[in-house]
Amino acid sequence: MSENDAENRAKERLKESLSVTMDGQASELELRRVLADVSKQSSLRELAGRYQLIGDTLRGQRAEFADVDISKNVRAAIAQEKTPGFSSANESETTGRASLSKKSGSERVIHKLWSSLGKMAVAASVAGAVIIGVRHTNTDHDNLLVLNENEPQYLNRALQDSQKGNDYGVSHILAGNNPNHHDVDGMPDSPTSVRSSAEQSTKERFYTYALHHAELSAIGSGQTALLFARLASFDH
Amino acid sequence: MAADIDSDYQLVNRVKQGDKSAYDLLVLKYQNRILGLVGGYVSDFQEVQDVAQEAFIKAYRALDKFRGESAFYTWLYRIAVNTAKNHLTSKGRRLPESDIDVHDSVFIETIPNLRVVDTPERNLCCDEIEQVIHNVIRSLPYELRTAVMLREFDGLSYEEIADVMDCPVGTVRSRIFRAREAIDREVRPLLRQGRR
Numbered sequence: 001m002s003e004n005d006a007e008n009r010a011k012e013r014l015k016e017s018l019s020v021t022m023d024g025q026a027s028e029l030e031l032r033r034v035l036a037d038v039s040k041q042s043s044l045r046e047l048a049g050r051y052q053l054i055g056d057t058l059r060g061q062r063a064e065f066a067d068v069d070i071s072k073n074v075r076a077a078i079a080q081e082k083t084p085g086f087s088s089a090n091e092s093e094t095t096g097r098a099s100l101s102k103k104s105g106s107e108r109v110i111h112k113l114w115s116s117l118g119k120m121a122v123a124a125s126v127a128g129a130v131i132i133g134v135r136h137t138n139t140d141h142d143n144l145l146v147l148n149e150n151e152p153q154y155l156n157r158a159l160q161d162s163q164k165g166n167d168y169g170v171s172h173i174l175a176g177n178n179p180n181h182h183d184v185d186g187m188p189d190s191p192t193s194v195r196s197s198a199e200q201s202t203k204e205r206f207y208t209y210a211l212h213h214a215e216l217s218a219i220g221s222g223q224t225a226l227l228f229a230r231l232a233s234f235d236h
Numbered sequence: 237m238a239a240d241i242d243s244d245y246q247l248v249n250r251v252k253q254g255d256k257s258a259y260d261l262l263v264l265k266y267q268n269r270i271l272g273l274v275g276g277y278v279s280d281f282q283e284v285q286d287v288a289q290e291a292f293i294k295a296y297r298a299l300d301k302f303r304g305e306s307a308f309y310t311w312l313y314r315i316a317v318n319t320a321k322n323h324l325t326s327k328g329r330r331l332p333e334s335d336i337d338v339h340d341s342v343f344i345e346t347i348p349n350l351r352v353v354d355t356p357e358r359n360l361c362c363d364e365i366e367q368v369i370h371n372v373i374r375s376l377p378y379e380l381r382t383a384v385m386l387r388e389f390d391g392l393s394y395e396e397i398a399d400v401m402d403c404p405v406g407t408v409r410s411r412i413f414r415a416r417e418a419i420d421r422e423v424r425p426l427l428r429q430g431r432r
Binding site: 022051 | 243252257258265268297299361366387388409412413420
């Protein structure tokens with residue numbers, strides 16, 4: 001009996017989802033689930049038709065074709081047809097914007113040219129901003145060193161921690177990125193050499209990120225925002 | 237209704253992604269109205285169905301040109317009118333003097349001499365179905381009746397109905413479904429008798 005109950009409850013949930021879908025209130029996941037079942041079950045399609053009939057009647061429409069269902073013939077006719085035009089990636093082009101296909105050939109070429117130029121301009125400006133940011137950071141770091149000399153309590157935390165054994169990854173950077181420093185556990189010879197090695201590694205990583213970011217900006221990939229976040233987190 | 241327009245866009249976008257069962261739902265949603273509209277141009281019952289089918293197939297093929305700048309039904313309506321007119325022209329029949337306005341298409345039964353040829357049996361079936369639906373609505377508990385009427389008659393979204401009825405959206409969803417189920421239980425046997 002419990003299996004039957006579970007099956008009935010599942011059917012009820014499915015019918016409720018159909019009801020919600022007909023009202024345009026289903027989530028994307030629910031919509032996909034309902035459509036998958038609608039394609040397999042004729043009883044669900046008939047139910048959808050009856051829900052619509054109920055709504056039409058309540059709105060005062062005459063039910064003179066209540067016993068007619070042309071959906072089966074339409075379904076058979078379009079079964080062999082190709083999917084009309086667009087994929088999900090192009091959805092934004094179909095809502096409220098003029099279609100590229102309406103433009104002439106030369107207009108399309110000009111449009112593509114401007115699009116490429118725009119992307120390159122964005123990539124160049126982003127790369128420039130990152131480089132300026134790195135230089136600015138290094139300048140600030142130099143100022144901080146001056147401060148450090150005058151006020152020992154603001155000594156570079158990385159240096160302090162490296163002396164204590166918690167080096168915020170400086171020794172790792174030294175070991176991983178600087179072939180001249182292989183001693184992962186060893187203490188740096190002097191604060192100056194630690195700082196310059198760390199700075200060098202930092203610069204190298206920043207340039208790598210900036211280049212990669214500029215490349216992806218040019219391609220127009222969705223990864224650009226992620227890289228920016230990585231850049232920002234690395235900066236901090 | 238804004239929620240209806242959203243529903244159509246949701247389904248249209250699914251069709252464009254290759255999900256033909258979404259188009260099924262669009263056909264089920266609008267076939268009654270399109271049949272009624274075509275019936276204002278074409279008098280033969282079988283021809284009405286053929287022309288309406290053709291209109292839906294044409295609309296499917298042209299779906300990539302649907303920009304979403306108007307409601308889907310408005311766009312579909314224009315295709316159906318053109319299809320009906322082309323059909324009349326191809327049969328050498330006279331076109332009506334003026335087109336049926338999209339907003340009047342649902343009231344086509346009030347326009348004299350433009351209805352599909354009705355049989356007494358068809359009229360009886362139609363009247364009976366309408367009567368049953370209205371009777372069941374009247375007998376529903378207040379909450380279910382209110383929820384389904386706010387949705388079907390006033391076109392409110394679930395959130396708006398939840399505001400009006402001061403209940404969660406999930407409760408609105410459940411009430412509307414239970415109201416429809418109660419009506420469907422009474423309507424289903426009537427349709428089984430008459431459906432082709």
